[in-house]
Amino acid sequence: MxxxxxxxxxxxxxxxxxxxxxxxxxxxxxxxxxxxxxxxxxxxxxxxxxxxxxxxxxxxxxxxxxxxxxxxxxxxxxxxxxxxxxxxxxxxxxxxxxxxxxxxxxxxxxxxxxxxxxxxxxxxxxxxxxxxxxxxxxxxxxxxxxxxxxxxxxxxxxxxxxxxxxxxxxxxxxxxxxxxxxxxxxxxxxxxxxxxxxxxxxxxxxxxxxxxxxxxxxxxxxxGGGGGRFEVRIRGRVADFAARLASAGIEATAGDEDQLQVRLPETTIPLFAAARDSGIEIRELRPVTPSLEEALLRVLRAPAEAR
Amino acid sequence: MPVFEQGYRRYSGSRARRIARWWPIARTSFRVTMRWPFYAVLVLASFPLFQKIFEVYAAGAGAALFPGARIMFGFSDGLFYDLISRETFFTVLLLTVTGAGQIAEDLRSGALQIYFGKPIRQADYVIGKLAAAVFSALLVTLAPAIVLFAACAAFAPDFSFITGNPLLPLRILGYCGLVSLSLGSLVLALSSLARSGRSVALLFAGAYFLTMLLSRVLDRLFMDWRFAAVHIGKCLDAAGRSLFVDGPNPPAPTDLSLGMIASIFFLSVLLLSRRVSNAEVVS
Missing domain, CATH: 3.40.50.300 (P-loop containing nucleotide triphosphate hydrolases)
Structure with missing residues (x-):
């Protein structure tokens, strides 16, 4: 073409x-x-x-x-x-x-x-x-x-x-x-x-x-990809679930109210396993896509030779 | 509901490969100058013409009614020199009200971005603007001269006026062209220096009348007629005199006047080419 x-x-x-x-x-x-x-x-x-x-x-x-x-x-x-x-x-x-x-x-x-x-x-x-x-x-x-x-x-x-x-x-x-x-x-x-x-x-x-x-x-x-980052909304105590995920070796950050961000580079199975074990109901799970702004800022902040 | 009330349609008609790309610019520029000051100057500029037509009538068809008129007035090409040199003042007036804003307003409104975003060259733009200014000026120089020529032909007792002055139309055209082109290029060059049409109008009219005053003062002080050439009006008068054989004595040396007119024209074109190309096209 x-x-x-x-x-x-x-x-x-x-x-x-x-x-x-x-x-x-x-x-x-x-x-x-x-x-x-x-x-x-x-x-x-x-x-x-x-x-x-x-x-x-x-x-x-x-x-x-x-x-x-x-x-x-x-x-x-x-x-x-x-x-x-x-x-x-x-x-x-x-x-x-x-x-x-x-x-x-x-x-x-x-x-x-x-x-x-x-x-x-x-x-x-x-x-x-x-x-x-x-x-x-x-x-x-x-x-x-x-x-x-x-x-x-x-x-x-x-x-x-x-x-x-x-x-x-x-x-x-x-x-x-x-x-x-x-x-x-x-x-x-x-x-x-x-x-x-x-x-x-x-x-x-x-x-x-x-x-x-x-x-x-x-x-x-x-x-670029989200690097396995997901946004999760749950029914239950967010802080407790975040602690449970951390103990299972999953990187998790508690957000506001019923939301937290987790990093699952390979598979989502450990997340569901942790939810089952804690009695937490997962209401929503969606991948986090970086905005164009984030991506461009990342490019602009990188040294010229690294681009 | 989408904003567009009508879908986009492809254009399937012809696309002209215009040689005279300046023509739409000239036409549109002339169109936007047609406001009341334009018409007011046209009306004022017609008075010298009416006077000359009366003289021609009195010397020709009216000579039976006014026997002395044939002696007072006559059919000569000096008549045309006199008309056009008087109309030079109205040319200045017309260009002050219509030509001053031609480029200044384009610079202020960012219109150059519209022109040069299209397949238009700098020369097309300048020629288009100059053509509009020259056409305006010809309306108060050439148009009255043509009417007077027709009146002379109509009121003359015989065909001797036409047969005896074979080069008169060319002289008229040359003088009107010189007046229109030199004053038109000057006003456009000044217009490219500012972003306000009013400032340019003041500058142009001020320069014309101040140099007129200056030429008179210098002439009186030094008793040297070469100083008259500092005023473009006197230069144009002198150039006109050289074209019309039986006109009055020239107000300034002819060679010097022609040199001044040529210099003004070339400097104006040079200034236009620099100012228009330096204008911001993409902000």
Whole structure:
């Protein structure tokens, strides 16, 4: 399968600062999260991928096109949703999106008709004739998505698409992105600080740290296993049961009320045996999966050579 | 229920490979300038035209009613020089209210991210903006000149006006183009320096009128007409005079004026290329 994004030894410096330092990775397609702390190089990578900034070393390939050699062809096939506020004053929503379509190469009439369609799709159908200056923050965010998809691009680069949105708006925005990625075959590159957003939409992530590639892979692999950790809810005295498990050589930590965490690296049989012997009823047993946040913090805290 | 009221549809129409990628930018930029100040300046700018049309009527068809009018007024290409040089003031006024915010407002609203997220080059953006400013300026220079030309042709007693001035349309086009292009590029260059259209408007109008004042003061002080070239209006007048053979004496040396106009144009383009490329595209 051809990679949608292929980075080969990508480097870029700004003065003495290495914004990107020999990044090599492949993105197979679907939805990918671009993660990293501030100053990790996410913005520089996006700039290079859009062909707005030439790399000093290596190459970036998107949809089979070299971003540095064919920047216009790349931007014709990619939709970009910027993070910071952007609009063209005094235009109505529909005029702005139609204009974006024309800039992307759509004929004038087709672009206007397409603008109506995508504004309905992002939930701005009713306000499309209002001037963009009157739009709320959430509406502007949707408008940014609309202008990015108006030309029906194959890939979408979304920079913090939920920033500044209320919880309901955020959920709706993520629904839209998920729909585009899963049901309409768009390759989505989602740059975000909000890890639950990435977890909710993406199946693949690329983690940058100080210009270097800290980790890349599908989310399940990045999270890693729980290491045999389970969360147990019981009917009975939690402290007594924890002590009983400890005496049986099982690592156990009592939680609040009826809950405790146990570590069972091989099998759950010793847990059930201990429960039977203590007369404890096990009401719930479920494996503990580390969150993406925990996993990424683990990667970022590890020394660079250990990654 | 999902937020989207209508499902996403794939686009199956054609995708134009536009050569003039600047054209949608020019069209949209011009569209957003059409507010009441734009129309107000157009109305004001039409007064010199009406005056000239009256003169032409009096000298031609109206000469029977006003016998002395043919002596006072006449059909000459100096008539066009006079009209266009007077319209230069209205060009400055129009560009102050419509051109000043062209790039400044894009910088303030982050619109460059929309432009450069699309297959648009820096040159397409600058040409598009310049085309919008030049078109606005042509509305108060070339459009009145065309109307006056038509009036001259209509009111002249014979065809000698057309047959006797074969190069007049080219001269009109050259002078109007020079005025529109130089003032249009200057206002855009200033617009790229700020994020507020009002500041740029003040800067542009202030620079125009202050240099006009300065040129007069220096001219009087040193009795040297070369100082008139510090004012772009005088330079344009002088350039116009060189195009229209029977216009009045030039207000500044022609060579120096043409050099000043060319310098202003190239410096403006240079500034635009630096300021627009330095703008943040991805925050």
């Amino acid at each position: 051809t990679a949608v994004i292929r980075l080969e030894g990508l480097s870029r410096s700004f003065g003495p600062t290495k914004a990107l330092d020999g990044i090599s990775a492949e993105f197979p397609g679907g939805a990918m999260g671009l993660l990293g702390p501030n100053g990790a190089g996410k913005t520089t990578l996006l700039r290079i991928l859009l062909g707005l900034l030439p790399p000093e070393g290596g190459r970036a390939e998107i949809l089979g096109l070299d971003a540095a050699r064919s920047p216009l062809a790349v931007r014709r096939r990619v939709g970009y949703m910027p993070e910071s506020d952007c609009s063209i004053p005094r235009l109505t929503g529909v005029r702005l999106v139609a204009f974006a379509g024309e800039l992307a190469g759509l004929p004038r009439k087709a672009s206007l008709s397409r603008a109506h369609e995508v504004l309905y799709y992002v939930g701005l159908g009713e306000v499309r004739y209002r001037k963009v200056d009157e739009y709320s923050q959430g509406m502007r965010q949707r408008l940014r998505l609309a202008q990015a998809i108006v030309h029906d691009p194959e890939a979408l680069f979304l920079d913090e698409p939920t920033s500044g949105m209320d919880p309901a708006g955020r959920r709706e925005m993520l629904d839209l992105i998920r729909d585009l990625a899963r049901n309409h075959g768009k390759h989505v590159l989602l740059s975000s600080h909000v890890l639950p957003d990435v977890e909710g939409v993406c199946s693949f992530a690329l983690l940058l740290d100080r210009g270097r590639l800290a980790a890349a892979g599908d989310l399940a692999t990045l999270r």
